[in-house]
Amino acid sequence: RTCLEAAAKMVQDVSTLTLAVTKASPIQDHSTYKYHIAVSADGQAWEVTKRFSEFDALIQALANRRYAGLPRMPAKTLLGSPTDDVAIAARKEQLRILLQDLLARPDLRTSQELRTFLEFDTHLDDVPSPLLPQAIRTFEDPRFGVCGLSVAPLSKLLMVTHEDSTHLSRLGRVWSVVEPDELGALHMWAEVEGGSWKRLYSYTYGIKVRSLAWEETTRQCFVGLEDGKIEVYSVDAQSLKPTKKASLELHHKSPVTFLAASHRRLLSLGFDTALRTIDINSHELLCGGRLLKRLKSESDYLTCGHLDEAQERAFVGTSSGDIFILDISRNPPSFLHTLEMQGRPISMLHVSEDMLLVAHADCISMMNMVDKGHEEKMKCKIVFRSKFLQQDEVTLLSVCAAPERQWVFGGYSDGSVALWNKEECEALVVVSAHQCDVTQLAWLSDHPWGPALFSGGGDGKVTTWLLGGSPQEYALWNPNGGFFSDTSANSNDPFSLGYVERQQQGPTGASSTTGQSQQSRSRNPTDDLFAPTFDLGGGPAGGADPFRDPSVRINPQTLKSGEDSDSDNDISGAFR
Numbered sequence: 001r002t003c004l005e006a007a008a009k010m011v012q013d014v015s016t017l018t019l020a021v022t023k024a025s026p027i028q029d030h031s032t033y034k035y036h037i038a039v040s041a042d043g044q045a046w047e048v049t050k051r052f053s054e055f056d057a058l059i060q061a062l063a064n065r066r067y068a069g070l071p072r073m074p075a076k077t078l079l080g081s082p083t084d085d086v087a088i089a090a091r092k093e094q095l096r097i098l099l100q101d102l103l104a105r106p107d108l109r110t111s112q113e114l115r116t117f118l119e120f121d122t123h124l125d126d127v128p129s130p131l132l133p134q135a136i137r138t139f140e141d142p143r144f145g146v147c148g149l150s151v152a153p154l155s156k157l158l159m160v161t162h163e164d165s166t167h168l169s170r171l172g173r174v175w176s177v178v179e180p181d182e183l184g185a186l187h188m189w190a191e192v193e194g195g196s197w198k199r200l201y202s203y204t205y206g207i208k209v210r211s212l213a214w215e216e217t218t219r220q221c222f223v224g225l226e227d228g229k230i231e232v233y234s235v236d237a238q239s240l241k242p243t244k245k246a247s248l249e250l251h252h253k254s255p256v257t258f259l260a261a262s263h264r265r266l267l268s269l270g271f272d273t274a275l276r277t278i279d280i281n282s283h284e285l286l287c288g289g290r291l292l293k294r295l296k297s298e299s300d301y302l303t304c305g306h307l308d309e310a311q312e313r314a315f316v317g318t319s320s321g322d323i324f325i326l327d328i329s330r331n332p333p334s335f336l337h338t339l340e341m342q343g344r345p346i347s348m349l350h351v352s353e354d355m356l357l358v359a360h361a362d363c364i365s366m367m368n369m370v371d372k373g374h375e376e377k378m379k380c381k382i383v384f385r386s387k388f389l390q391q392d393e394v395t396l397l398s399v400c401a402a403p404e405r406q407w408v409f410g411g412y413s414d415g416s417v418a419l420w421n422k423e424e425c426e427a428l429v430v431v432s433a434h435q436c437d438v439t440q441l442a443w444l445s446d447h448p449w450g451p452a453l454f455s456g457g458g459d460g461k462v463t464t465w466l467l468g469g470s471p472q473e474y475a476l477w478n479p480n481g482g483f484f485s486d487t488s489a490n491s492n493d494p495f496s497l498g499y500v501e502r503q504q505q506g507p508t509g510a511s512s513t514t515g516q517s518q519q520s521r522s523r524n525p526t527d528d529l530f531a532p533t534f535d536l537g538g539g540p541a542g543g544a545d546p547f548r549d550p551s552v553r554i555n556p557q558t559l560k561s562g563e564d565s566d567s568d569n570d571i572s573g574a575f576r
Helices: 003-015 051-066 085-104 112-117 173-178 500-506 567-574
Strands: 018-026 032-043 046-049 134-140 143-150 157-163 184-191 197-205 209-215 221-225 229-235 243-249 256-261 265-270 273-279 285-290 302-308 312-319 322-327 334-341 346-352 355-360 363-368 380-384 396-402 407-410 416-421 429-432 438-443 452-457 461-466
Touching: 032 085, 032 567, 051 085, 051 112, 085 112, 143 438, 143 452, 157 209, 157 334, 184 209, 184 221, 184 407, 197 285, 221 256, 229 256, 229 438, 256 302, 302 346, 312 346, 312 355, 355 396, 363 396, 363 407, 407 438, 407 452, 407 461, 416 438
Parallel strands: 209 256, 346 396, 396 438
Antiparallel strands: 018 032, 032 046, 134 461, 143 157, 157 184, 184 197, 209 221, 221 229, 229 243, 256 265, 265 273, 273 285, 302 312, 312 322, 322 334, 346 355, 355 363, 363 380, 396 407, 407 416, 416 429, 438 452, 452 461
16 A cells, blocks of 8 residues: 555544543542543444543653643642542543544644554554654754754755853853853854765854854855854855855944845844845945834834845834834835734744744734735734643744645744644644754755754754655544634634634734734633633743743843944944
8 A cells, every 4th residue: 555545544534533531430449530432433433441640641651752732631639539420520521622632633643652542553454654753863062052043955054053042141241251151153064975964164152143144146154143243254165164254243232133145135133223234245235224213112122034135125023023014125224014913022034935924922923925015915814823832831933834835833932843734723743842942943845955844942953853744644633523624715614723813813913003903812721612621730831031031121222332323324334
């Protein structure tokens, strides 16, 4: 049987899958209860009995195998197992919801742990391959977290920048003066003969490295530093050895928070609220200006961006949840439009085909791209979330897409990476990829390095992930039978995923400067048809650490010295 036939058979088995927790019965010594689970699929029916402790062991086993975004176990009772009928009925309902949440996601549904727990392999002929992404290669600098990643398969180069993200290093330049130390690094890796990898270049900085960009045509690497400088490296096509070419000062000693390069220009954003574009070859200033007056308060700052070279536009994300769209075809840049994204900091912007993906709070909003001059027509099409990764515990820090597979990837502050289909708002796969802070994601579709996902985390690792299985296998199971339908085709169906999301969000999903601002909202468990009604227990993971919360705002003016200026006139000497 071919792989496609096996995948089709597995999809058919799942489409007929039903499950119910039918009853609870005491074990022989009446010390606890066992729960009877009725399962049917592909014309087969059987019963499985499990204790509450075995459910708990299942969740732990899945977590140990790097499955993430898992449902919580129901709260344990204080005085042993529940004994009255009401408590038993409530526990049965809780465990039914738990199993349905596990079976809904294709990565968990195909896991060996869950298949063994429900005895799928005993009663069904076809055994599917697990859909959990497999790590095939890791590049690491354990001293620092990853802050920048550029994958250049045409040049056979992988470039990674790191910054020290420990609590003491967050004092920035003050700490570096008190205790000079290694706070950042640049590494360049190259693929050599035989498919092996070699680190060609490494440099450690005494200050933090904040951003990175690679331009393929001119073979230039741009490194943004904490002190406002941008170091420019030229990489030889034969030896792949980098040579430092220039050092540009564009941001008045303030951190360079974002860099993006095209064959014509470099876009730079700084903590001083300034936007600059320079010629990619001559490094002469093309346009620039400060956006301080556009920010909602003096404590807001620029977080990320996107360079739209074809339309000569810059998209700029802010800590207050705004996205500024500017025309950079002339100097000074002219304002085109503002998108307001629920008041939460914008972590990353990514454009895939005709869609803009915005990572903010605990979600990714997908908006349609339009031609310059029509930005007010940009609307939110769908919002991606993971049911058990919510904004009181985690933040989405990075986003990328695989358009040929209709996939969207998101990286979380707890180290998880999630995968969505562009038509479904609920995550299909969630893997524990790093110890914390997935700050960088990149997808390569073509050989020799693809198809593969690259992720960079706060543990200092850049990992390459292989995703197996056919597209048909990546489908959410519907407890009412079959699979969840296409949200775009059934936007008015209250039983389709995303219905509640669309009703609360309204027709646009993001407001403009001419409309009402949307208020931040927390997810209510009752918004989801299959959300548990019992207490999930536990508190925010790591929520007490203010340094890991991107919503904590820092006034950019505090980094200014007496010699710094708010004027753009002093930029004339920056390139000498």
